[in-house]
Amino acid sequence: MTFHGMWAELLPIGRSSASGGYRRFAWTEADGDCRAWFEQQARGRGLTYETDRNGNQWAWLGDPARGDAVVTGSHLDSVPDGGAFDGPLGVVSAFAALDELRGRGARFTKPLGIVNFGDEEGARFGLACVGSRLTAGALTVEQAHRLTDAEGITLPQAMEAAGYDPDAIGADPHRLDRIGAFVELHVEQGRALDLSGDRIGLAGAIWPHGRWRFDFRGEANHAGTTRLADRRDPMLPYAQTVLAARREAELAGAVATFGKIAVEPNGVNAIPSLVRGWLDSRAADQESLDVVVAEVKKAAREYAATHGVDLDVERESFTPVVEFDHALRDELARILDTGTDLKVPVLGTGAGHDAGILSGRVPTAMLFVRNPTGVSHSPAECAAEDDCVAGVTALADALEGLACT
Structure with missing residues (x-):
């Protein structure tokens, strides 16, 4: 399925007819529909599908137990009345990039993973990046069990209602040991690329x-x-x-x-x-x-x-400044350099991401796709079709350089 086909399938899920924004909150029906979509995309490509102890979804090409896997992806949940691109662009682009690499006849020398991290936005329980925080050990089981939504429903109750085992959550170091590099593609939440005229950027650091x-x-x-x-x-x-x-x-x-x-x-x-x-x-x-x-x-x-x-x-909650892995960032810059005098710009960002949470455990990097208005966390959030396609190509180039011969 093409990028456009996947995007069209995902677009209606959790969308409010009143605001035009999205309400894909963790462990709700809309979140479940997004998860079902992810599993369908994974299995349809012959990938090995699994859900980890914290509810994060994984799709694997090759055996991740080999270690040194290259992983990409993002999240599918949203803030209240959020935009279509924040999170889903990275997941859809991950599957589309794999399709492009297969079309190129790329030969993978490392396992490739695609991930959908759960509850990245924190819209329901008030804490961002719950899935990746639990996995990285940055959120304890006791802290997670105390999280409560506005209706008084606890995180364990919500997980159990959605068919997941809340008693299984916790740090997952063995899973992180599989990962040699994590690259997250994301729509830019700001106008730096629009002002510079670039379609694609690299993240330098996340503000505290x-x-x-x-x-x-x-x-x-x-x-x-x-x-x-x-x-x-x-x-x-x-x-x-x-x-x-x-x-x-x-x-x-x-x-x-x-x-x-x-x-x-x-x-x-x-x-x-x-x-x-x-x-x-x-x-x-x-x-x-x-x-x-x-x-x-x-x-x-x-x-x-x-x-x-x-x-x-x-x-x-608090997250200190995150400096993304310099060696991985420089390697991606080299891969994405077209040979001209125009270099991929390196941007700072005030937005938190799963890549930032994982950075303390594995080398991480981020690619940004131009946002012509800079608007995010709003139904008005947007990215041009040709910029999204350029993002898929850039991600495919990055994955090919990191995981293929």
């Missing part, structure tokens, strides 16, 4: 990033009868903290976003007793990130005290 939960606790009361002077309204310091995050990010050349909020009792005519907001912050270096988060916390405490509101701040 994390998520912090701010709990502003006030006093519920009647919105119509309580004097302004008598209120302990947590919405006010929360709103001021949102503005403070923007201010501090601008000063540090970083980014900071309050993109999720929960309010109790959440009534139009009730002063909230609790406003819970989640801060996502990222920066090019650790020092800048530390400054932003520290200043936002400081401002939040000052605003809370002014309004007689209590504040708790908890860091829910």
Whole structure:
């Protein structure tokens, strides 16, 4: 099946008719349909299919037990009302690249793997890259079992309902020992390639990033009868903290976003007793990130005290700066160099990826495909057809250089 045929099959799964975006959350029906699609693609190509202890899907050409396998792939889940390309482009391109290599008559000297990592976006349980974190030992079984969605369903309950064994999850060093190199293709989440005029780029590093939960606790009361002077309204310091995050990010050349909020009792005519907001912050270096988060916390405490509101701040996740393997990156640059004076640009990124999680255990690299608008995590996310095809060709070239004679 061609790239276009695969893309057309995958496109309707989990798509919202209201927003046009995707709701492929971990261990839901839409996620299951995506998993079924992956298995179908693997078996249809005569690949050995397996699901590991953490629910990640693998398709193998050759025997991975030999070690030094070259693996590619990405994820199929989405953020709420996310775009079509973030994650799926890398999986579809992996199968298409294998098809192209077979069409070239390439002879594989190393095992080739294609992977769909589970719950990369963290949309349901609030933690990104759960599948790869568990595999790499960056998330403990105890931590994973405590993850809960907005409906109070735990990760083990969700996995079991989807037909998977939650008691089997955990670090999988033997699987990682099979991998000699992991290359993830991804749509660029930004406009660097569009501005430079390049179709394909290489990742240099992932910015350090994390998520912090701010709990502003006030006093519920009647919105119509309580004097302004008598209120302990947590919405006010929360709103001021949102503005403070923007201010501090601008000063540090970083980014900071309050993109999720929960309010109790959440009534139009009730002063909230609790406003819970989640801060996502990222920066090019650790020092800048530390400054932003520290200043936002400081401002939040000052605003809370002014309004007689209590504040708790908890860091829910954090990923330090990830420098992708320089030797692998340089090898890919050599492979993709067309012999002209134009070199494949090397880009930094503020987005987290499974490749970043695995980088502490195996050599990893990333290819980016041009995004003409830079929009991501939105139904407006896009990539031109010819750029996607160029990405498939680049990935095929990379895999041929790494895994074939």
